[in-house]
Amino acid sequence: MMEEEVTLYKNVCPRNCFSTCSMITHVKAGKVVKVVGDPSHGFTKGKLCAKGYGYSQYVNSPERLKYPLMQTKRGSGNWQRITWDEAYDIISEKMVALRNRHGSNQSLAYNKFSGNLGLLHFAIEGLFESFGSHTKPVGNPCLGTGRQALKYNLPFEYSPPPEEMAYAKLVVIWGSNPARTNIQQMKFIHAARDQGAKLIVIDPIFTETAKVADMYIQIRPGTDGLLAMGLTKRLVDSALVEEWELRKQISGWDHYADILRNLDMKEVCEETGVCEEAIAELTSLYGTRTPVATWIGYGLQRRKMSVQNVRAIDALVTVSGNRFIKRGGLYYFHPEVENMPLKILKDNNQKNEQNREVNINHFASELLKLDDPPVEFLWIHSRNPLSQDQNIREWDRLMSQLEMVVVSDVTMSHTAKMADIVLPATTQFEEMDLHVSYWNHWLSYNQKAIEPVYEAKSDLQVARELAMKLNEKQPGFSRFPVELEAKDWIEKEVTDEVKENYSIKSWQDLIEKPAHFRSQFEEFQQILKAKPKPFTFFSKKAVEDGLSPFPIYQRDRENANHPFLLLTPQSLLKLHSQFGQVDWFEAYESSFDIKINREVGKQIGVETGDVLVVYNEQGDMEGLVELDASTPKNVVIMNQAGKEPVNALISTRLESYPGKESPELSSPFFDIYVSLRKGGVRR
Amino acid sequence: MILQYGFLFQPDRCVSCHSCVIACLNEHRQTTKQSFRRIVDVNGEYNLSLSCNHCDSPECFRVCPENAFSKRRDGIVDLDQTRCNGCGLCLTACPYGALQFNDLLKKVDKCNFCSDRQKLGELPACVDACTTSALLFKNDIHSDRPYMQRTVLTVDGFYSPLLTRPSIRFVPMEKKRRYWLKE
Numbered sequence: 001m002m003e004e005e006v007t008l009y010k011n012v013c014p015r016n017c018f019s020t021c022s023m024i025t026h027v028k029a030g031k032v033v034k035v036v037g038d039p040s041h042g043f044t045k046g047k048l049c050a051k052g053y054g055y056s057q058y059v060n061s062p063e064r065l066k067y068p069l070m071q072t073k074r075g076s077g078n079w080q081r082i083t084w085d086e087a088y089d090i091i092s093e094k095m096v097a098l099r100n101r102h103g104s105n106q107s108l109a110y111n112k113f114s115g116n117l118g119l120l121h122f123a124i125e126g127l128f129e130s131f132g133s134h135t136k137p138v139g140n141p142c143l144g145t146g147r148q149a150l151k152y153n154l155p156f157e158y159s160p161p162p163e164e165m166a167y168a169k170l171v172v173i174w175g176s177n178p179a180r181t182n183i184q185q186m187k188f189i190h191a192a193r194d195q196g197a198k199l200i201v202i203d204p205i206f207t208e209t210a211k212v213a214d215m216y217i218q219i220r221p222g223t224d225g226l227l228a229m230g231l232t233k234r235l236v237d238s239a240l241v242e243e244w245e246l247r248k249q250i251s252g253w254d255h256y257a258d259i260l261r262n263l264d265m266k267e268v269c270e271e272t273g274v275c276e277e278a279i280a281e282l283t284s285l286y287g288t289r290t291p292v293a294t295w296i297g298y299g300l301q302r303r304k305m306s307v308q309n310v311r312a313i314d315a316l317v318t319v320s321g322n323r324f325i326k327r328g329g330l331y332y333f334h335p336e337v338e339n340m341p342l343k344i345l346k347d348n349n350q351k352n353e354q355n356r357e358v359n360i361n362h363f364a365s366e367l368l369k370l371d372d373p374p375v376e377f378l379w380i381h382s383r384n385p386l387s388q389d390q391n392i393r394e395w396d397r398l399m400s401q402l403e404m405v406v407v408s409d410v411t412m413s414h415t416a417k418m419a420d421i422v423l424p425a426t427t428q429f430e431e432m433d434l435h436v437s438y439w440n441h442w443l444s445y446n447q448k449a450i451e452p453v454y455e456a457k458s459d460l461q462v463a464r465e466l467a468m469k470l471n472e473k474q475p476g477f478s479r480f481p482v483e484l485e486a487k488d489w490i491e492k493e494v495t496d497e498v499k500e501n502y503s504i505k506s507w508q509d510l511i512e513k514p515a516h517f518r519s520q521f522e523e524f525q526q527i528l529k530a531k532p533k534p535f536t537f538f539s540k541k542a543v544e545d546g547l548s549p550f551p552i553y554q555r556d557r558e559n560a561n562h563p564f565l566l567l568t569p570q571s572l573l574k575l576h577s578q579f580g581q582v583d584w585f586e587a588y589e590s591s592f593d594i595k596i597n598r599e600v601g602k603q604i605g606v607e608t609g610d611v612l613v614v615y616n617e618q619g620d621m622e623g624l625v626e627l628d629a630s631t632p633k634n635v636v637i638m639n640q641a642g643k644e645p646v647n648a649l650i651s652t653r654l655e656s657y658p659g660k661e662s663p664e665l666s667s668p669f670f671d672i673y674v675s676l677r678k679g680g681v682r683r
Numbered sequence: 684m685i686l687q688y689g690f691l692f693q694p695d696r697c698v699s700c701h702s703c704v705i706a707c708l709n710e711h712r713q714t715t716k717q718s719f720r721r722i723v724d725v726n727g728e729y730n731l732s733l734s735c736n737h738c739d740s741p742e743c744f745r746v747c748p749e750n751a752f753s754k755r756r757d758g759i760v761d762l763d764q765t766r767c768n769g770c771g772l773c774l775t776a777c778p779y780g781a782l783q784f785n786d787l788l789k790k791v792d793k794c795n796f797c798s799d800r801q802k803l804g805e806l807p808a809c810v811d812a813c814t815t816s817a818l819l820f821k822n823d824i825h826s827d828r829p830y831m832q833r834t835v836l837t838v839d840g841f842y843s844p845l846l847t848r849p850s851i852r853f854v855p856m857e858k859k860r861r862y863w864l865k866e
């Protein structure tokens with residue numbers, strides 16, 4: 001086996017995943033031959049998920065885009081290979097022409113989200129910044145609602161290092177499925193169980209995580225806040241918590257206590273579908289075990305009223321004395337990417353110019369509305385909105401109206417298929433980068449392990465080369481510092497403050513092993529102590545935002561036209577629409593597209609394996625159905641990113657809040673209602 | 684010393700993440716397109732991650748007309764592919780369905796307990812990949828060890844161990860509380 005030298009490199013998985021695993025890449029004759037976990041990372045500890053172990057296939061896939069391509073008629077499939085120089089020529093020609101036509105760069109826009117979370121992937125944003133005022137997306141379609149909810153109750157954001165879950169005495173997971181989306185967390189949860197902790201999973205879907213839990217509580221989707229209030233009421237009633245303590249700590253407590261007193265537990269049970277016995281058991285666990293780690297999943301905050309559900313759960317955690325406690329606490333989101341300097345983005349806006357900002361949740365429709373000047377050029381990278389966004393139909397409309405669409409990606413995505421110019425992007429193995437996680441507190445460095453595959457280029461390389469081309473065509477078009485390489489940006493990014501936060505002397509320390517953020521616990525505890533009544537159960541900010549001042553449950557409206565709620569979780573071996581090119585995975589993905597309850601199947605007249613049509617005003621989709629006993633009767637489950645994107649059923653104009661849209665709120669992806677009919681027959 | 688390498692499996696920890704399955708492929712990618720390991724869903728209740736069990740009385744060994752199988756001193760049931768004629772008798776003889784037919788080679792293929800890795804003192808790739816510790820490796824699976832008291836030879840969903848005496852033990856599942864929706 002020793003024929004050829006194997007060289008090892010350190011990489012980081014840049015996917016939109018909680019774990020941000022460190023990986024060791026085996027390279028032989030310039031090719032990635034094997035990828036395994038890196039034991040020097042304290043959270044991932046030398047393991048990867050199944051997708052991670054498939055990375056050698058991902059990087060070497062024949063489906064990789066190899067060269068820049070040009071499509072003569074958008075969507076025609078009439079592709080022609082062009083050189084990078086030609087691509088830059090065409091793109092820069094158009095950019096310069098549009099600037100001259102409109103006297104501004106605001107007809108130039110980009111769209112990016114989480115396809116690659118590496119910090120140097122902000123290079124394209126940096127390039128746009130370097131032009132001056134342009135049009136850009138703002139917001140977070142993924143987890144913004146939950147963040148906002150937590151901010152009403154507590155003035156700062158803190159999600160503890162997830163390794164500490166191993167020391168909790170009770171772990172409660174509300175609406176998250178780490179077995180599929182955060183496999184690295186499971187070892188810390190099991191470690192806690194080995195020491196006698198209990199794992200509770202509250203979820204409408206009987207997930208793989210639910211299967212291994214000591215206690216699974218099935219709940220009607222969207223009613224978590226009511227269950228949390230029921231539990232809080234019981235905690236107070238049973239004197240498991242001291243009311244005078246709460247009054248000292250929580251502003252608005254007395255009023256909230258009144259609301260709880262008037263809560264009818266029979267209604268709680270009826271509406272949530274959770275029985276008294278389960279509530280009693282969970283109350284006693286929350287009341288007698290300490291510390292408790294509570295984890296609020298992102299799935300739970302994808303409905304219009306879910307802001308209130310998150311607030312109510314947070315209130316329960318606070319009342320039970322676990323909101324800010326060593327080895328327990330509330331887990332949601334570690335906002336480190338926002339705290340990093342992000343030099344490559346921010347340094348390029350030297351003139352402090354204001355950009356035209358577009359809510360990312362309604363990007364396509366908002367863009368279409370803009371004039372003076374209209375947007376005529378769109379650059380899409382690290383994103384596949386034609387598969388994953390909530391408003392695919394609007395995207396189709398947008399794409400048909402733009403003068404030029406550029407997409408960079410690793411494979412020919414649904415979005416790339418609609419571009420004029422497609423640019424082949426590097427994977428993490430072909431570029432240097434730096435990574436923080438939105439869950440664990442590690443900072444890690446990604447080495448360049450191989451040369452770019454075929455003619456792929458990194459976002460940074462593209463930004464540098466395009467800036468040069470633009471300046472050739474029109475001197476001063478871009479102020480992007482073309483001389484700086486990846487290494488230089490990494491050096492700039494690891495500022496003295498970053499070094500201090502991560503206890504490193506220089507970025508090179510990260511080559512050996514990732515670094516962990518200093519403990520923030522004491523710091524936040526000081527803030528809490530200094531503030532009278534630091535917890536807010538009466539929020540003026542919430543009132544300003546059109547919500548109840550209290551962390552109380554408010555019912556989501558149902559849909560009169562369609563009886564079923566559509567839930568669209570991740571597939572096992574995909575991350576959103578990524579990893580489709582790994583042929584190893586085909587044998588292990590479910591052969592069914594849709595899951596419904598057996599009794600519902602009986603009523604419609606379908607059996608497992610039959611064709612079922614799922615439809616609403618947006619259109620219809622058919623697929624093979626699987627019947628089971630555990631799916632709630634009003635729920636239809638379809639995994640994301642099937643052959644045809646299920647997001648086609650997601651309407652264009654959904655509000656994240658009652659009566660309100662804000663880019664800082666999540667796309668309400670789980671607020672979709674559908675009807676069902678047996679396949680094969682069309683109406 | 685004669686050993687019996689074996690797997691210790693904890694169904695209560697397995698979440699069907701398939702890391703072990705793909706890690707096996709990752710390790711043996713040069714010779715096969717199929718993983719030697721698979722996940723079995725038992726009644727929607729729990730999962731088993733299964734490969735060749737390196738049995739003490741292997742049926743494959745017994746039925747093979749070419750004597751392609753051998754039982755090593757470390758307990759590994761080894762297949763000498765140069766002897767295999769592809770007749771497929773072993774495929775059906777194995778009560779665990781642990782063998783694969785390798786289409787590229789037109790011969791049978793199987794888990795070799797990652798013997799190359801073991802030589803270097805490394806864990807089998809699948810065990811190494813299991814982040815939940817559902818799948819563990821033991822040097823001498825049935826010998827008297829502290830874990831013997833709390834492990835059993837079989838669980839529901841696993842073929843009776845009486846025929847081939849497989850080298851795997853299970854930590855029995857605990858009773859779980861499940862509160863289903865009141866509809």
Ligand code: SF4
Nearest residue numbers: 013017020021049052
């Ligand atoms: S997808 Fe997530 S768990 Fe899998 S390798 Fe990447 S970061 Fe790790």
Ligand code: SF4
Nearest residue numbers: 747767768770771773
């Ligand atoms: S397929 Fe090969 S190994 Fe199996 S019984 Fe036949 S000859 Fe023996």
Ligand code: SF4
Nearest residue numbers: 707794796797807809
């Ligand atoms: S021991 Fe090795 S060959 Fe056998 S299943 Fe595990 S990884 Fe595959």
Ligand code: SF4
Nearest residue numbers: 697700701703732813
């Ligand atoms: S890696 Fe472990 S938890 Fe995942 S499927 Fe395999 S045995 Fe189960």
